Amino acid sequence: MGKKKRGGHPDIEEILGRPWCYYCERDFEDLKLLISHQKAKHFKCDRCGRRLNTAGGLSVHLNQVHKETLEQVENALPNRQGLDVEIFGMEGVPADVLESHRSRLIQNFYQAQEDRRLATGNPLPGQTQNTRKKITIETAEELKARLAEWREKRKNGGSMEGVAATTTPAFPQQSFGDSIPSRPPPGVPFGLPQRPGDGVAPQADDIDNLIRMAEARAAADAGEAGAKASKKDKEKKGRMIYDDVDTSPEERIAALPRYAFAASAA
Amino acid sequence: MAPALQFDDLLPPPGDAVTALKFAPSSSSKLLVSSWDTNVYLYDIAQTEINQSPLITKFKHQAPVLDVCFGDDDNVAYTASVDRCVNRIDLETGQITVLSKHGAIASAVVYSAAHAKGILVSAAWDSTLHIHNIRDLGSSPIRVALPGKPHALAVSPSKVVVAMTGRIINIYDLNAMRDLFSTGGTDLKPWQQRESSLRYLTRAVACMPNDAGYATSSIEGRVAVEWFEDTAESQARKYAFKCHRQPAPDGDGDIVYPVNALVFNPVHGTFASGGGDSSIALWDAEAKRRLRQYLKLPNNVAAMDFSNDGKYFAIATCPGFETGQEDYSGVGLTNVQFRILGDNEAKGKSSK
Secondary structure: OOOOOOOOOOOHHHHHOOOEOOOOOOEOOOHHHHHHHHHHHOOEOOOOOOEOOOHHHHHHHHHHHHOOOOOOOOOOOHHHOOOOOOOEOOEOOOHHHHHHHHHHHHHHHHHHHHHHHHHHOOOOOOOOOOOOOOOOOOOHHHHHHHHHHHHHHHHOOOOHHHOOOOOOOOOOOHHHHHHOOOOOOOOOOOOOOOOOOOOOOOOOOHHHHHHHHHHHHHHHHHHHHHHHHHHHHHHHOOEEOOOOOOOOHHHHHHOOHHHOOOHHHO | OOOOOOOEEEOOOOOOOEEEEEEOOOOOOEEEEEEOOOEEEEEEOHHHHOOOOOEEEEEEOOOOEEEEEEOOOOOEEEEEEOOOEEEEEEOOOOOEEEEEEOOOOEEEEEEEOHHHOOEEEEEEOOOEEEEEEOOOOOOOOEEEEOOOOEEEEEEOOOEEEEEEHHHEEEEEEHHHHHHHHHHOOOOOOOOEEEEOOOOOOEEEEEEOOOOOEEEEEEOOOEEEEEEOOOOHHHHHOOEEEEOOEEEOOOOOOEEEOOEEEEEEOOOOOOEEEEEOOOOEEEEEOOOOEEEEEOOOOOOEEEEEEEOOOOOEEEEEEEOOOOOOOOOOOOOOOOEEEEEEOOOOOOOOOOOO
16 A cells, blocks of 8 residues: 555645556556556467567467467557557557546646545645735835825824824835835825824824734734634534434424324324 | 445335334344334344234333333333333234323333343433332332433343433442342342443433443433443443434534434344434444444434344434424324344454
């Protein structure tokens, strides 16, 4: 027994790496098995049972020992019965046949994988459903510009709601320069809960403010995720076909008129 | 691939849903089936081998029969019925005699012939047990009040396990019952009172044939296995596991089915669980392994039993009752089936 992959489905390299028989398209664990298969199924003399190495060898054997001529390879697919190709194991397989076999394997493999994916709803191996947000990287200039914009808005008496708080931890970014494509204007408002005393807050440290807002948002996100997780857990418990914890199904059935016992009949 | 594990029908089937199915104590091919159609059916599987109808006869009751069990031999049976009565049936003459009457529907009966005691215990939905001395049928039964409504009853060589509402499990000692017969006392204390290991209503109880412990199942697709011995080591061994569930078709969580029936194999000590998901699984309680799962059945598994020699495995299938169901009928949808177990089919796995 070879090593089994987790999940039980071999990968495409494994499938393509398997030796296979030109005559009948069967594939085998290793080359030795393939050769013994060919000798037993395709290169065996039906007169004396001798197993030859190739079709040519069998042809010569038949001719010399039994005075017969070999017409075709036994047990072969209709289009592979010819004696014109000299096959031994995987040697001698014409390039076009090799190629068509390979492409068919690949097609079957991806078809099977797709079928499994549709059937199970699982992502393909190697692909995760991780749709984590990309970290947006701002240059120092962009950050400053956004800060200025925010200050402007605030001075004009705007509420905090207009602020796009997509802050990232400030780390040295000067080396990025122009290689970063410019961000689209941060115009999408976030539905942040209004901080208490926002409107009357003095001109506090703006950076500090931004950090606190980012924290609040992260906490809100985490809270939501937590709520979602616990909800899912609850649903994972499943729907019970019968969920009465005091009355058994038999009691329910016995209470139905068709099964009721008429005391008068007693 | 394992060979297809299929069941053969016993025809004709009962006229309505099945409540219990029990093999005879001596003959391995005889079994009794009680049904909501007020009949108790006596089948003999051996008749199918000579192309005869396996249905020997049926015993009509006044009301639906909720449980049945054999007595000392293959000729006596006891039943619990919706008319509140606990009955004795002479299977040879067909004569039915009422042994006692409960204050509500009698739901279960078990019989123990161990140590020549001859004790019949019946349970009813008025939260009582009746303990009958079969060696002295003239005496009136001892009435024992239960702390909850009994939902499942099982007997081991030395104990009786009663599972009730409120997750209460009482374990009674058969010797204590016998002592009551001789002293004339009526006050029976449970040998042990336990809280169920399962969170939901107990559906079935089955005792290990080696008298070491028992298994319980609940309406919430779960089975628990525990041991009688009241030591820390033995109690630490108890466990529960989920089973009889199917992924919901919309991919959101599982649909959880009740586990309606549990039965231990008398030879190998493994046990079978049958559920509302119309499937049966065999388990090894010691090795904590599933041995096999049978092919999907046409309907819910209502009752099962192994024959005394472990040769036959018989099951009854009928529609299940779901929450909120307004009406119910098992007419035409009930089947009794059996299979002959392979030599190693129900054998436990050797612990590696």
